Amino acid sequence: MPHNKVRNDKERLYKKELEDHQVAILDVLENNTTDAEDIRLSRRAILNVLEDLEVNNAILEQKTIELEQSEQNILHTKAISDAILESIGDGLVVVDKEGRITYVNQAFERMVGWKAEEVLGKSIIEVIPRESEKGEIVEFNERILTKVLSGEIVIADLTNPFYYIRKDGSRFPTSSIVTPIILDGEIIGVVETFRDITKEKEIDKAKTEFVSLASHQLRTPLSTINWYTEMLLAGDVGKLNSDQEKYLDEVYRGNQRMVGLVNALLSVSRMDLGTFVLEPEPTDVTALVRGVVNEQKPQIDQKKISLFPLFGTNIPLIQTDPKLFRIVIQNLLSNAIKYTPEKGTIELSLDLINKKKTLLFKITDTGYGIPQNQQDKIFTKLFRADNVREKDTEGTGLGLYMVKSIIDNSKGKVWFESTENKGTTFNVELPVNF
Amino acid sequence: MPTTITKKLLLIVEDEVSLRNALCIKFNREGFSVIDAKDGEAGLEIALAKTPDIILLDMVMPKLDGMAMLKKLRATNDWGKNVPVILLTNLGADDEHRNKTILNDENVEYLVKSDWAIGDLVEKVREVVNK
Numbered sequence: 001m002p003h004n005k006v007r008n009d010k011e012r013l014y015k016k017e018l019e020d021h022q023v024a025i026l027d028v029l030e031n032n033t034t035d036a037e038d039i040r041l042s043r044r045a046i047l048n049v050l051e052d053l054e055v056n057n058a059i060l061e062q063k064t065i066e067l068e069q070s071e072q073n074i075l076h077t078k079a080i081s082d083a084i085l086e087s088i089g090d091g092l093v094v095v096d097k098e099g100r101i102t103y104v105n106q107a108f109e110r111m112v113g114w115k116a117e118e119v120l121g122k123s124i125i126e127v128i129p130r131e132s133e134k135g136e137i138v139e140f141n142e143r144i145l146t147k148v149l150s151g152e153i154v155i156a157d158l159t160n161p162f163y164y165i166r167k168d169g170s171r172f173p174t175s176s177i178v179t180p181i182i183l184d185g186e187i188i189g190v191v192e193t194f195r196d197i198t199k200e201k202e203i204d205k206a207k208t209e210f211v212s213l214a215s216h217q218l219r220t221p222l223s224t225i226n227w228y229t230e231m232l233l234a235g236d237v238g239k240l241n242s243d244q245e246k247y248l249d250e251v252y253r254g255n256q257r258m259v260g261l262v263n264a265l266l267s268v269s270r271m272d273l274g275t276f277v278l279e280p281e282p283t284d285v286t287a288l289v290r291g292v293v294n295e296q297k298p299q300i301d302q303k304k305i306s307l308f309p310l311f312g313t314n315i316p317l318i319q320t321d322p323k324l325f326r327i328v329i330q331n332l333l334s335n336a337i338k339y340t341p342e343k344g345t346i347e348l349s350l351d352l353i354n355k356k357k358t359l360l361f362k363i364t365d366t367g368y369g370i371p372q373n374q375q376d377k378i379f380t381k382l383f384r385a386d387n388v389r390e391k392d393t394e395g396t397g398l399g400l401y402m403v404k405s406i407i408d409n410s411k412g413k414v415w416f417e418s419t420e421n422k423g424t425t426f427n428v429e430l431p432v433n434f
Numbered sequence: 435m436p437t438t439i440t441k442k443l444l445l446i447v448e449d450e451v452s453l454r455n456a457l458c459i460k461f462n463r464e465g466f467s468v469i470d471a472k473d474g475e476a477g478l479e480i481a482l483a484k485t486p487d488i489i490l491l492d493m494v495m496p497k498l499d500g501m502a503m504l505k506k507l508r509a510t511n512d513w514g515k516n517v518p519v520i521l522l523t524n525l526g527a528d529d530e531h532r533n534k535t536i537l538n539d540e541n542v543e544y545l546v547k548s549d550w551a552i553g554d555l556v557e558k559v560r561e562v563v564n565k
Contacts, residue, residue, distance in 0.1 A: 220453065220524055223453055224450075226551065230551055236463055259549070
């Protein structure tokens, strides 16, 4: 034990001091044996030394006890920390600067099937490969852990769950938090905690299936309301007075809104279930965007918004799913209109970039913007930013989720820049396959 | 001599009473001769007996669903092979059916009921039947 060693060293030191005094006294006795005064002085010196020794010894004893207590406390604290780490229900893995595993807890062992002794010192990337929903392995440089180690700030993408692969080759969906370990201002490693979200995924799937089924069932009565209201409004069973017409028109519009909502829910559930099939075909995207702008012109005019569309020349037919691309443009434009105050401005552009290999759609508004602290959630299903909830009560929080899902499935990219009360720019990039 | 305008004969196969009634009322009003059936089995029988000019066919129905009835119809005779059919659905997610069967049949259209105003549906039927 380290403190026992200290104690022994001190004892040795005092013994040595005592011996030195004894030697000194013997020297005095040998050289001047008749001098009684010297002997008396020497005796007193010895007694003093012995007294000092006793005091020092007592202090040493006390210090030793304190040291022992401190050690016990440290051991106790460490035992508690170890027990806490071991008891955490989430998998926990610590890696050093090179990405080598230095610690794993029991939950890690249980979840991935590797024993601590099998993985310590090994590269985490090799031990637990990470892959996307579709089974594509996440490359070393793309791992959050690698990015965090290099000091990059990573914002979790909650819309794209990933999977960890167990020792036996099976996989499980995971949600993880990766945090750098910083010592003296330097990143010396990373600690990652992760959870198996199989249950959550199952619940989400059940919910999605329910939404899908419910939406299908809802469409039948909605069609009934639509068709009968329409026949009444068309005067098929007699002319309506103006109040009747006005009220029925409200019924009809309310029902149309419901149809739109059900369609959005259905699209989302189909995307979540993976039954949304991409049907790419050569598409005149310029005409498509112009068409969407025309459809929404009444809302633009109603709010006296100035619209500045800019279309690149000679954009050829693009291989994309027109139905889905339309949903993307419809949502981005209708959001820009909804969240821009009256007399605001919307600029939109469509052009080829990157040596004509990429299609870029850009839409900028002078609207309410997205609050900084909610920007990472904006593509999350059913999420609506606080500052627009009051202004638009009809929003569903599904539009941008659909946009992101469609663009991700089309191997494209969607991102935005936004400042609250100044405006937002959304950018959509799609690879062009001629 | 008075001119005789032959009304187009439309068969509506739909199991939902409210929707079937709405369609019957509207198409009658718009000058069609309308016959109807409440499931695919009855629909196929009436279709073969009356040989309508066009069929509005629901997808999800008891006994024989729309897809099964369409397949049987196409396998019957020359008339059955070519009669225009508008498939009505509220599923909207039947991509597999749509891709494999419907897109290969030039006499089949596929519409999602809740997305169509009944007036537009009448126009669509007129367009198809007069093609």
